[in-house]
Amino acid sequence: xxxxxxxxxxxxxxxxxDRQTLLILLGMPIVQIVIFGFALxxxxxxxxxxxxxxxxxAATASLIxxxxxxxxxEIEKELSSYQQIETEFHKGKxxxxxxxxxxxxxxxxxxxxxxxxxxxxASDPNVANTLxxxxxxxxxxxxKRITQDRQLPYTIHTEMRMLYNPQQKGAFNFVPGVMAMVLxxxxxxxxAITIVKEKEMxxxxxxxxxxxxxxxxxxxxAFPYLVLSLVNxxxxxxxxxxxxxxxxxxxxxxxxxxxxxxxxxxLSLGLLxxxxxxxxxxxxxISLVALLLPTIMLxxxxxxxxxxxxxxxxxxxxxxxxxxxxxxxxxxxxxxPFQAVWKETLILAGMMVFLLVLAIRKxxxxxx
Amino acid sequence: xxxxxxxxxLTKRFGDFTAVNQISFAIQKGEIFGFLGANGAGKTTxxxxxxxxxxxxxxxxxxxxxxIYRENEKIKRSIxxxxxxxxxxxxxxxxxxxxxxxxxxxxxxxxxxxxxxxILEQLHLEKEGDKLVGxxxxxxxxxxxxxxxxxxxxxxxxxxxxxxxxxPVTRREFWSMIYQASAAGITIFVTTHYxxxxxxxxxxxxxxDGRIEALDTPAQLKQTYQAKSMDGVFLKLARKATRAxx
Numbered sequence: 001x002x003x004x005x006x007x008x009x010x011x012x013x014x015x016x017x018d019r020q021t022l023l024i025l026l027g028m029p030i031v032q033i034v035i036f037g038f039a040l041x042x043x044x045x046x047x048x049x050x051x052x053x054x055x056x057x058a059a060t061a062s063l064i065x066x067x068x069x070x071x072x073x074e075i076e077k078e079l080s081s082y083q084q085i086e087t088e089f090h091k092g093k094x095x096x097x098x099x100x101x102x103x104x105x106x107x108x109x110x111x112x113x114x115x116x117x118x119x120x121x122a123s124d125p126n127v128a129n130t131l132x133x134x135x136x137x138x139x140x141x142x143x144k145r146i147t148q149d150r151q152l153p154y155t156i157h158t159e160m161r162m163l164y165n166p167q168q169k170g171a172f173n174f175v176p177g178v179m180a181m182v183l184x185x186x187x188x189x190x191x192a193i194t195i196v197k198e199k200e201m202x203x204x205x206x207x208x209x210x211x212x213x214x215x216x217x218x219x220x221x222a223f224p225y226l227v228l229s230l231v232n233x234x235x236x237x238x239x240x241x242x243x244x245x246x247x248x249x250x251x252x253x254x255x256x257x258x259x260x261x262x263x264x265x266x267l268s269l270g271l272l273x274x275x276x277x278x279x280x281x282x283x284x285x286i287s288l289v290a291l292l293l294p295t296i297m298l299x300x301x302x303x304x305x306x307x308x309x310x311x312x313x314x315x316x317x318x319x320x321x322x323x324x325x326x327x328x329x330x331x332x333x334x335x336x337p338f339q340a341v342w343k344e345t346l347i348l349a350g351m352m353v354f355l356l357v358l359a360i361r362k363x364x365x366x367x368x
Numbered sequence: 369x370x371x372x373x374x375x376x377x378l379t380k381r382f383g384d385f386t387a388v389n390q391i392s393f394a395i396q397k398g399e400i401f402g403f404l405g406a407n408g409a410g411k412t413t414x415x416x417x418x419x420x421x422x423x424x425x426x427x428x429x430x431x432x433x434x435x436i437y438r439e440n441e442k443i444k445r446s447i448x449x450x451x452x453x454x455x456x457x458x459x460x461x462x463x464x465x466x467x468x469x470x471x472x473x474x475x476x477x478x479x480x481x482x483x484x485x486x487i488l489e490q491l492h493l494e495k496e497g498d499k500l501v502g503x504x505x506x507x508x509x510x511x512x513x514x515x516x517x518x519x520x521x522x523x524x525x526x527x528x529x530x531x532x533x534x535x536p537v538t539r540r541e542f543w544s545m546i547y548q549a550s551a552a553g554i555t556i557f558v559t560t561h562y563x564x565x566x567x568x569x570x571x572x573x574x575x576x577d578g579r580i581e582a583l584d585t586p587a588q589l590k591q592t593y594q595a596k597s598m599d600g601v602f603l604k605l606a607r608k609a610t611r612a613x614x
Contacts, residue, residue: 002471002474003471003472003473003474005471006467006468006470006471006472007468007471007472009467009468009471010457010460010464010468010471013459013460013464014457014459014460017459017460018459201453201454201455201457202451202452202453202454202455203453203455203457205421205449205451205453205455206449206451206455206469207472208420208421209419209420209421209444209447209449210444210469210472210473211441211444211445211472211473211474212472
């Protein structure tokens with residue numbers, strides 16, 4: 001135990017003296033949360049649109065006011081001819097054009113039917129979709145208001161409730177994702193690098209000649225990163241709770257325990273990388289390319305897994321972050337108890353045992 | 369005299385390649401034993417087997433009376449080791465390095481404090497105790513590395529080419545430290561390819577192509593091979609080598 005403490009002390013000195021890396025390690029989660037929270041978002045706000053109002057009556061005027069007063073749209077230009085629409089899209093400023101045909105109010109009152117054309121710039125299909133959805137919703141609202149005194153023969157009334165995230169904030173999705181990414185990065189990459197560094201410097205030999213058990217060497221090297229990860233988890237949770245307003249609906253204790261489990265999986269992965277990498281660069285490269293990229297792409301955090309072809313969905317099951325991401329979403333956002341995530345927990349625990357056994361077997365006790 | 373290291377037909381094969389081929393020798397307690405050979409002759413491999421860093425393919429050996437197959441852990445407590453690569457941490461201070469190495473050998477805090485003070489005094493580095501090792505000149509680092517290798521007072525210390533890249537003055541000082549350690553009863557097992565250093569040893573063995581070709585006192589070797597210096601002895605023997613240096 002004394003040996004272990006001496007070793008861990010030394011590891012902390014290494015980390016403490018390397019201020020740049022320390023700053024990156026502790027600052028990264030904060031920067032990521034802030035960037036994801038305020039800059040990168042799927043929500044569309046204040047999209048510029050153009051209006052071609054060929055009717056210019058009371059109905060179109062109030063519809064335009066509805067659109068303009070929503071926080072999603074900002075009317076960039078009032079057009080006077082159909083040809084102008086193309087020109088405006090070419091300029092690239094507007095994302096959508098709304099065309100209100102002539103005699104809009106008359107049609108509406110006399111024939112009970114009028115049409116509105118929405119023309120969106122689908123070079124970014126997601127934005128186009130979102131904008132037309134918003135616009136449709138606003139128009140439906142308007143219609144509902146003017147028809148409320150009249151009884152339509154048949155109506156299907158859809159009522160939507162957005163569970164767990166009523167305001168549909170992007171933060172609810174990316175906070176769990178950022179947690180998975182940061183923990184993986186800190187634990188896997190840093191553990192791999194720090195162990196390979198000792199190999200490179202020749203100090204690993206000294207350690208293996210000493211009475212210190214190899215397994216203790218490994219645990220002592222990984223331990224400080226477990227502590228750093230806990231600091232990171234804390235700062236991410238505090239930021240998302242108090243700055244982004246993401247609630248922690250489930251048990252905080254469960255969330256922390258699951259995070260520690262995922263941290264251990266990542267540490268084991270780092271250990272495995274360190275046994276096969278001979279230089280720090282290789283260790284970094286493997287961690288980034290072979291681990292971080294699939295994590296970002298296949299954990300379900302950036303791209304929905306449901307839409308992927310079967311082979312990719314199968315592969316995604318091998319990505320530890322996928323399971324952790326699900327767990328965090330369930331516990332933190334949905335507020336579910338352990339019973340809801342025991343399967344994921346078991347899978348992560350299994351992965352940890354498997355990786356750890358593999359890594360320790362590969363870790364050369366006698367160097368050759 | 370008590371034999372502290374023995375090897376009998378110790379062999380290490382890597383696939384078809386026999387790095388160390390049936391070497392046998394015995395080293396007395398307190399001896400300075402020079403382990404010589406050209407690059408690639410197998411001396412580092414032989415030393416690593418004795419330290420427990422490498423598993424022998426066949427043969428027997430004991431270190432400090434312990435069997436290298438079965439009593440690895442006991443051997444580890446009885447030896448110090450200084451590797452070719454310089455083995456102190458540059459981003460730790462001199463004192464922190466000593467505290468660390470003392471710590472992993474399970475020394476008590478009092479022992480570590482007293483020992484650190486006495487080493488710093490001996491090396492006249494009292495003022496440098498709190499400086500980062502990375503800021504010290506190479507010669508000092510090497511002397512410190514040796515002090516750290518014998519920090520826990522082991523009966524045996526293995527030195528793997530400890531003086532590579534050091535100027536002649538520092539090498540002389542380094543060897544005077546080795547003599548002091550030897551006088552204190554520590555057995556020194558040292559590999560080198562500086563032939564003038566071979567003269568400082570009590571006995572030397574010369575490895576060629578994985579075998580020990582000669583083993584005797586420097587004086588006796590010079591006589592046997594009719595050479596004026598160890599350089600001459602070494603050249604005569606090394607010329608037999610068929611193996612390319614790595």
